[in-house]
Amino acid sequence: MTADTGIGTIPVDLGAGVRAFFTTASGGVSPEPWARPGGSGLNLGLNVSDDAGRVRRNRxxxxxxLGGLPLAFATQVHSARAIPLGPEEHARWRTDTAPDTAGEGDALVTAERGLGLGVLVADCVPVLLADPGAGVVGVAHAGRKGTAAGVVLRALGSMAERGARPDRxxxxxxxAVCGRCYEVPxxxxxxxxxxVPGAFxxxxxxxxxxxxxxxxxxQLSGAGVDVTRVERCTLEDEEFFSHRRATARGTTTGRQAGIVALV
Known part of the structure; x- marks a missing residue:
C-alpha cells in the first residue's frame, strides 16, 4: 500500500532505470461497484460504465x-497486436489533451524514457517486460485468446525491433485468475x-x-526470457478486481493495471 495516496501497489524489479508495479483495487476515487466494499476504488478501465472523469483521475x-509521467493505455481487444510508441506518441501524451488510448491492441512497447505504459486486467494476465540495457520496455494483456495467439511473443518481437534481446x-x-479457479469446458x-500446452x-x-x-x-521462458510470477489469484483475492467474481454476483467491476516505465 502506498501510504501517501492510499493506492495499493505491488512493486516489482525489472532492473536499473525501470519502474514497474501492479495496482490493486484499493485507493482512487471510484465508488462501488468499481471499488472494494466500503471503500474507494482505483478503477483504471474506461469501458466498465464508471464515470470517465473518475477514471482519468485514477489514472x-x-x-x-511515476513522478507525474504521462501514462499510455491501449483499447484492449484480445488480439496479438503490439503497438509501438515513439517520440511522436510521447509528445502527444505530454500535452493537456493526452489521448485515452493508443489504439486497439493488447501490447504496448516503447524505448521512450519518461513514458509510462499500462495494461488493464480483471482476471486476464498482465505482463511487464524490460530490457534495461537496451532501454526498452513493454506490457501485454494475455487473456485466453491473446495467450493462444502469442501476444507476449509479439510484444517481445516489437521490443527486439527496438534493440532488446530476449536473453537480457x-x-x-x-x-490473474489461477488454474485452480479458471473453469472452462x-x-x-x-x-x-x-x-499452448502449459495452459492445460x-x-x-x-x-x-x-x-x-x-x-x-x-511462452516467455521458451523464448529465453527471465520470468518472475506474482502468485496471487484475482478471483480468490478480493484485493483485486475480478470479472468472474463480479459476474457471479450479478454486477460489474473495475480494472487494475500493470505499469512500467523507463525513468
Missing amino acids: ALVGAL TRAVVGP EELRDEVAAV AETAWGTPSLDLPAAVGA
Whole structure:
C-alpha cells in the first residue's frame, strides 16, 4: 500500500532505470461497484460504465506514482497486436489533451524514457517486460485468446525491433485468475492447450480449467526470457478486481493495471 495516496501497489524489479508495479483495487476515487466494499476504488478501465472523469483521475493518481509521467493505455481487444510508441506518441501524451488510448491492441512497447505504459486486467494476465540495457520496455494483456495467439511473443518481437534481446529481457507475470479457479469446458481447454500446452489444468474441484499465468510464463521462458510470477489469484483475492467474481454476483467491476516505465 502506498501510504501517501492510499493506492495499493505491488512493486516489482525489472532492473536499473525501470519502474514497474501492479495496482490493486484499493485507493482512487471510484465508488462501488468499481471499488472494494466500503471503500474507494482505483478503477483504471474506461469501458466498465464508471464515470470517465473518475477514471482519468485514477489514472492521474497512478501517473503520480511515476513522478507525474504521462501514462499510455491501449483499447484492449484480445488480439496479438503490439503497438509501438515513439517520440511522436510521447509528445502527444505530454500535452493537456493526452489521448485515452493508443489504439486497439493488447501490447504496448516503447524505448521512450519518461513514458509510462499500462495494461488493464480483471482476471486476464498482465505482463511487464524490460530490457534495461537496451532501454526498452513493454506490457501485454494475455487473456485466453491473446495467450493462444502469442501476444507476449509479439510484444517481445516489437521490443527486439527496438534493440532488446530476449536473453537480457526480464518479465513479470502479474496477478490473474489461477488454474485452480479458471473453469472452462473441456473442449475449450483442449483447444487452447493444443496451441499452448502449459495452459492445460484442472480446477481445485477436478474439472477442466486453463492456467493462463503458467502458459504465459512458459511462452516467455521458451523464448529465453527471465520470468518472475506474482502468485496471487484475482478471483480468490478480493484485493483485486475480478470479472468472474463480479459476474457471479450479478454486477460489474473495475480494472487494475500493470505499469512500467523507463525513468
